[in-house]
Amino acid sequence: MIKVGIVGGTGYTGVELLRLLSGHPHVQLTAITSRKEDGLPVADLFPSLRGKVNLAFSAPDKADLTRCDVLFFATPHGVAMEQAPALLAAGVMVIDLAADFRLKNPATFEQWYKMPHACPELLPEAVYGLPELNREAIRSARLIANPGCYPTTMLLGFYPLLNANLIDAGTLIADAKTGVSGAGRKTEIATLFAEASDNFKAYGVSGHRHAPETVAQLQRFSSQPVSLIFTPHLVPMIRGMHATLYARLTSDVTNEQLQALFEEQYKDAPFIDVMPFGAHPETRSTRGSNMLRLALHRPGNGDTVVILVVQDNLMKGAAGQAVQCMNLMFGCPETEGLQHTALLP
Ligand SMILES: NC(=O)C1=CN([C@@H]2O[C@H](COP(=O)(O)OP(=O)(O)OC[C@H]3O[C@@H](n4cnc5c(N)ncnc54)[C@H](OP(=O)(O)O)[C@@H]3O)[C@@H](O)[C@H]2O)C=CC1
Ligand SMILES: CC(=O)N[C@@H](CCC(=O)OP(=O)(O)O)C(=O)O
Numbered sequence: 001m002i003k004v005g006i007v008g009g010t011g012y013t014g015v016e017l018l019r020l021l022s023g024h025p026h027v028q029l030t031a032i033t034s035r036k037e038d039g040l041p042v043a044d045l046f047p048s049l050r051g052k053v054n055l056a057f058s059a060p061d062k063a064d065l066t067r068c069d070v071l072f073f074a075t076p077h078g079v080a081m082e083q084a085p086a087l088l089a090a091g092v093m094v095i096d097l098a099a100d101f102r103l104k105n106p107a108t109f110e111q112w113y114k115m116p117h118a119c120p121e122l123l124p125e126a127v128y129g130l131p132e133l134n135r136e137a138i139r140s141a142r143l144i145a146n147p148g149c150y151p152t153t154m155l156l157g158f159y160p161l162l163n164a165n166l167i168d169a170g171t172l173i174a175d176a177k178t179g180v181s182g183a184g185r186k187t188e189i190a191t192l193f194a195e196a197s198d199n200f201k202a203y204g205v206s207g208h209r210h211a212p213e214t215v216a217q218l219q220r221f222s223s224q225p226v227s228l229i230f231t232p233h234l235v236p237m238i239r240g241m242h243a244t245l246y247a248r249l250t251s252d253v254t255n256e257q258l259q260a261l262f263e264e265q266y267k268d269a270p271f272i273d274v275m276p277f278g279a280h281p282e283t284r285s286t287r288g289s290n291m292l293r294l295a296l297h298r299p300g301n302g303d304t305v306v307i308l309v310v311q312d313n314l315m316k317g318a319a320g321q322a323v324q325c326m327n328l329m330f331g332c333p334e335t336e337g338l339q340h341t342a343l344l345p
Contacts (some may be wrong), residue, residue, distance in 0.1 A: 002330050005031035005068035005092075007060055007075055007083075011185045013097050014074035015046055016319035022052040024323070024337030026330070029053060030068050033060040066090040070329070072322055073097060076184075081118040084143065088122070093142045093329060095322050101126035101145035102213050112209040128217060129325040131334065132156055132269045138328045146325065147217075149317030150176050150210040150232060153243035155217050156272060157294055157307040160265040161258075162221045167247040167305070169224040174214075175244045176230070179237035182313045190234070197236045204232050239314055240283030245307040255298050258305060262296065270335050271316060271324065281310040288312060289342040290320035312342075 004021055008014045009032035021027045032042055034057040042057060043050040065071055065083075070093040073080035080096035087094055103109045104124070106117040117123070127141035128134055130152065138144065147155070154174045161167045180191040189195060211230045218226045259277045266272040271290045275281055279295035286293060289312060297306040311317050320338055327336050 001028040173246040
């Protein structure tokens, strides 16, 4: 059994990890932290876990985290990097759901996250935890930077076209929408029911931290400088993310060839569903599941290809993806504990 700990077990990605890992046949939940709920049985806070998780929360400084084989940090940016060096030295693997290890350049991290990096020496070895792009590296990693939710949709949508050198890397556009759970469980005026329901707005238009993360990863697959215009929106949903991606084709290619390219690229990816050309994927077809669905369009058969991508931000966008990485790191089947079908309605 894999002894697993979760730092930040009371947040939305933390409780999603608990839901997934409590049903994982090779996992023994060993430590779950919360500063605010120290001593409280997990199932008292989350009755959905009654009979499934018998642990109590403990404060991070009281929990002996070195008993774990792997620790998930479902915490705000800046927490994992303070503890990762000691944990790795003690032989504990680390999967960070925040951004501490996503950007290789510490100056870029500092620019976007407004804090100095606590352990820049670990950045070169951290593996970006997107299995569809990095499966082999994840298998042998001990430190995983789990991708941001928006970057997961943008990377998996643009990657096949960029890798095949079929699009102009300098004019990528992503128009994306997500629900309020993306902002976490902490209190914030913008995510109050009276503010977010019956409302719709863009945010971070002049700069969102997921743009540099996405560009850095896409750049690995392009000899041309990658440039991305990314506009996120908050929509009145709880879970879910929809990205509409636009790219300009630079080669003569048929719609059938584009479709075949995506189908071939993701034929061995258990959590990517390449839908028929011209389909309209819906966020609820992914709710509670680790599937990411995408579909290609070519308006007017012109030189713009539109890729529609949907996922559950808490699953493929966060906790599900992190468990997918853990499965690879410990030699479990990639889909173990992740085979839920989406909830309808
Ligand atoms: N929500 C989403 O859709 C996604 C989130 N992420 C990232 O995952 C991480 C977690 O997000 P989310 O679950 O939404 O966040 P939440 O705000 O819902 O939860 C944060 C958790 O971290 C704990 N925590 C806060 N500060 C500290 C600290 N200094 N030390 C230890 N524990 C702390 C909190 O518990 P307590 O205060 O009791 O200790 C709580 O359990 C974030 O970095 C986020 O950016 C990534 C992709 C998608
Ligand atoms: C609605 C909302 O606020 N969404 C979050 C989603 C980002 C996220 O959670 O991912 P990170 O780990 O990269 O922060 C945002 O745009 O900041």
